Amino acid sequence: EKEFTRLTGIENADFQNLDDAAQHTRDVTSFEARAMLLLALTALLASMVLLGVAISRYCTAALADLEVLRAFGLTPTQTRFACASGPASAAVGGVVLAGAGALWVSRWFPVGSAALVEPSPGTSFDPLVLLPPIIIVPLLVVGASLVSLRSARRTNESAGRVSFVDAATSTWPLTLGLGTRFALSGRSTRNSASGRSALLGSILGVTGVVGALTFAHGIADATNSYERFGQTYELGTFLGAGGQDFVDPPSTLAAIATDPDVDGVLDTANDVARTDSGSVSLFSYAPVENPIDVVVTEGRLPTTSSEIALAPLSAEQEGVGTGDTITLAGPVGSATLTVTGIAFVPAAPHNGYASGGWVLPDAFQGLFDGFRFHFGLVSTRPGSDSQAVIDRLASEGIDLGPGPIMPPPERGELAELQTVPLLLAAFLALLGVGAVAHTLASTARRRRHDVAMLRALGMRPRDSGAIVFVQAGAIALVGLIVGLPLGLVLGRTVWRSVALDTPIDFVVPRNWSALALVALAVFATAALLAVWPSKRLATLQLSRELRSE
Structure with a gap:
């Protein structure tokens, strides 16, 4: 990006890193995979706990009969084998059936976001997943049976205690x-x-x-x-693009603010500033009468032209937090701003809601000689009919549409x-x-x-x-x-x-x-x-x- 700026002299070029979209897909599918793994581990632990108690109950019930048989020559080794053989046989049968069921169910996997990018969905036999439980689970059951047998003997010895x-x-x-x-x-x-x-x-x-x-x-x-x-507005309107306004923003936004069902109006211009590690999509914060709410997760919005509130992903990208400074450059000049908070921004054509930043109009004009996009964002009163607001303002020649701009x-x-x-x-x-x-x-x-x-x-x-x-x-x-x-x-x-x-x-x-x-x-x-x-x-x-x- 820096080399492009040096060669062309364009300070506010907007770059789209296609690998970011691929990385986002990898992050989402990895998270879903971890969630499925957590589901499997939780089911495994719950099964182990409940089956362990069931094995303990089984060995306790069988102990009295086995002790009687010892008087007829049943050895301690045979006692342990007799106690463990039943649960072990059930474990082998259960694991085989579970493996067959997992193989059959695999035809519907993967699920979620991975289903959209999996190149070869359908039935999949993975020996590293299906075969080890056939050996490990019966061994665990045998071990649990032997431990339960010893515990049952101790319990019988202390059965008289209250x-x-x-x-x-x-x-x-x-x-x-x-x-x-x-x-x-x-x-x-x-x-x-x-x-x-x-x-x-x-x-x-x-x-x-x-x-x-x-x-x-x-x-x-x-x-x-x-x-x-962070999309706290219900309605929006395009006021301009490419540095040119389609309408007169002050009069248009003032007319919108007078509607009885309108709760807040924000005049915001959008453009892209260059940073040391990339670029940030900036929005100017200029409320018209009552402002719309902005979701601030940490700190506060800027109150002077030397401050900025960054969106979470942009703050992470730049490696800064509340109280740090960040240097921004645009076609007009550059500025070093203090980060006052972490806040979501409007999702626009060239940024998501978690990427970007808020600055005051003076700071915005110190970086740019115009704007890439110019929006009017409108929040309505709770319980009001947004379509009725659109219809009323349309009769006055004001074009409003439902928000957000980019879902x-x-x-x-x-x-x-x-x-x-x-x-x-x-x-x-x-x-x-x-x-x-x-x-x-x-x-x-x-x-x-x-x-x-x-x-x-x-x-x-x-x-x-x-x-x-x-x-x-x-x-x-x-x-x-x-x-x-x-x-x-x-x-x-x-x-x-x-x-x-x-x-x-x-x-x-x-x-x-x-x-x-x-x-x-x-x-x-x-x-x-x-x-x-x-x-x-x-x-x-x-x-x-x-x-x-």
Whole structure:
């Protein structure tokens, strides 16, 4: 650019680096790839946690039978092999089916922005991705089984100890106390199921759903509001181009400002200044009566002709921040300006909303002898009809059009990200529902003898069935108490990271109605899952259960 300026003498030439567009595509697809990787890792970790608890429960239940067989000659090695063989076989089958499913699903990949540039989409067999899990996952399952076997033996040795939960609920009404114990019990024995898997599943499910809804709300807010991209005006008009005005700007903008539904008007000229490392598209800031809002993410707008507010990407390109100085050159002269803030600019034909800068008219005229484009930007009052404003001013010979001048493509790119967290939330919710359902069913099966004895001592059938509903309610309550704040923090943290990387104006997502619906859905799901186990305990055949006991 400097050499071009030296040879031609043109100070305000506008260069378009085509590699920047390619790099932007690479950045977007890389971000989407990282999001998919995060989805996969989260699913893997959640599966490992829940399957680890399931393996622990399996080994605990099998330990008593295996210990009996040791009296008939079963060696410790054979005991460990018998404990690990079941989970390992299930792991091998699951990994093979998962690999086949992944290969089948690959026909629809890639998704998002990558689908527009992928040269060979369709089914893809990648041995480095599909084959290692066939070996690694069964080995991990075997290791978890052996660790669970040792832990189960230690648990049986300490089974006589009274837990904190048992002590705390010992004075509660019987139904309430038993249901709470079953939900919060951390120990798993032959005749009782640990509540850890259900609690973890409930927490993970609520966290995933709340986090995804929070993130999705942030995306929906951004994609439905140009203001998040700094485009705070609803209407605009071209006043001139190439240094020549088409109309008389002062009278035209003054007439626009008198419309009852117009909230603010900005007279802004645009041209390109040269810097030490490239060029910056500058906009003059000249409000007409009430100004339009400008999204300032740091610092403030300039108030003197020696100041400038840079857009985020331009500040990054020049390596400057608030308080630093930047030297600009134009056809008329050069100037060293102090950066007073970071602010979005109007998206114009030769710049995006995050590239450029704001200066006052005096500073602009000190660099340029005219302008490349001359705009009038108009913001309307909340709730007003923009088309009605256009029609009224058209009757006066003023040509207005809907803004923004150049809709930012980042809106569509953000919308592509909305599906990923929802898929993750659905996966975690299914894992949570499965874990809770399994625990409630295990309670009805393993505790039926204990409940039968209580029934024989006078407990009513509906009270025995209510135990499962109390257990389900306690699991749901713990999931909400822990999962709601975790999900909010997770969703807001991820959305803040995305907003800063895009960049857009970060606004904290607040969707309280969705959170209330999540809470209702969690309790309703827990109640539905408890119906069948509760009925099973309420309809026990006492004679058969007590005889078997």
